[in-house]
Amino acid sequence: MTTQKSFALLTGASRGLGKQIAYELAKRGYNLLLVSLPGEGLDKLVMEPQFHSIEVQYLEYDLTDKQQLYALSEHVNANYQLCMLINNAGMGCSKSMLEADSHLIDQIIQLNITATSILTHRLLPNLLRYRGNAHILNVSSMASYSPIAYKTVYPASKRFVHNFSMGLRYELKGTNVFVSVTHPGPMLTNNEIKEKVKHLGLWAKCLLVSPELSAKITVHRMLRKQNSIIPGVINKINWLLMSVLPEFITISIISGQYKKASNS
Numbered sequence: 001m002t003t004q005k006s007f008a009l010l011t012g013a014s015r016g017l018g019k020q021i022a023y024e025l026a027k028r029g030y031n032l033l034l035v036s037l038p039g040e041g042l043d044k045l046v047m048e049p050q051f052h053s054i055e056v057q058y059l060e061y062d063l064t065d066k067q068q069l070y071a072l073s074e075h076v077n078a079n080y081q082l083c084m085l086i087n088n089a090g091m092g093c094s095k096s097m098l099e100a101d102s103h104l105i106d107q108i109i110q111l112n113i114t115a116t117s118i119l120t121h122r123l124l125p126n127l128l129r130y131r132g133n134a135h136i137l138n139v140s141s142m143a144s145y146s147p148i149a150y151k152t153v154y155p156a157s158k159r160f161v162h163n164f165s166m167g168l169r170y171e172l173k174g175t176n177v178f179v180s181v182t183h184p185g186p187m188l189t190n191n192e193i194k195e196k197v198k199h200l201g202l203w204a205k206c207l208l209v210s211p212e213l214s215a216k217i218t219v220h221r222m223l224r225k226q227n228s229i230i231p232g233v234i235n236k237i238n239w240l241l242m243s244v245l246p247e248f249i250t251i252s253i254i255s256g257q258y259k260k261a262s263n264s
């Protein structure tokens with residue numbers, strides 16, 4: 001171990017929700033280990049004034065590559081004490097099963113499911129060694145609450161993230177590690193989402209919460225050891241509706257929106 005300081009490791013930190021979570025953690029004085037794909041601007045991000053009062057380092061790895069996933073875990077375990085792990089990197093696509101190509105489906109599963117599980121598994125002993133409260137935060141989605149046609153693999157992968165987190169939380173009861181899972185609604189982060197939301201109905205547009213606000217609510221509640229987080233009042237109302245309506249109705253309402261959007 002080259003340093004005794006503790007760090008929060010955050011995947012998918014270069015942009016979108018991850019970048020906003022990094023700002024929230026920096027405000028609270030956490031030292032950060034930011035992870036994203038090589039060459040995507042982490043070198044510039046770490047120079048931003050928001051990070052001047054903490055220690056921030058960046059690690060560039062492709063989390064869809066199993067060898068890199070194991071190499072990252074080994075590097076972190078050998079060199080850093082972690083107090084927090086945030087599995088934020090994730091991807092999806094809005095395509096019918098016939099249109100989506102196998103490589104894309106595999107990437108979604110590798111990033112959303114395999115990377116989240118393996119990183120957590122490899123880094124858990126490190127978090128358990130921390131002398132204080134440690135946190136694991138996994139990023140699921142509102143999409144995890146219903147199957148969605150024309151998006152099939154993504155909501156299923158985010159359901160995995162939800163169930164994985166809740167099971168692990170139970171397993172770690174009585175230890176120093178607290179697991180939380182957050183379920184953001186749609187956020188205008190990347191271009192694919194911006195384009196899709198244009199074609200979705202009014203209800204979907206009402207569900208939009210900024211990545212800044214989602215990050216703020218998520219970090220605040222994670223630090224209060226909340227298990228399951230839904231950022232934004234409107235998304236909570238949506239969740240309530242989805243939990244009382246039978247699944248065949250939620251699938252048909254939500255999938256109808258995506259079908260319309262995929263035809264436009």
Ligand SMILES: NC(=O)c1ccc[n+]([C@@H]2O[C@H](COP(=O)([O-])OP(=O)(O)OC[C@H]3O[C@@H](n4cnc5c(N)ncnc54)[C@H](OP(=O)(O)O)[C@@H]3O)[C@@H](O)[C@H]2O)c1
Binds near residue numbers: 013035062091139189
């Ligand atoms: N946006 C939404 O509407 C929404 C809604 C609910 C949940 N979510 C979830 O929130 C999380 C963040 O979403 P976002 O919209 O902020 O995403 P985003 O803007 O597309 O950013 C994704 C982040 O993940 C990183 N990443 C992608 N592929 C990677 C790989 N193979 N290896 C390492 N890092 C990789 C990206 O790094 P590079 O810059 O290096 O590519 C980027 O930092 C995801 O888990 C997503 O599923 C998003």
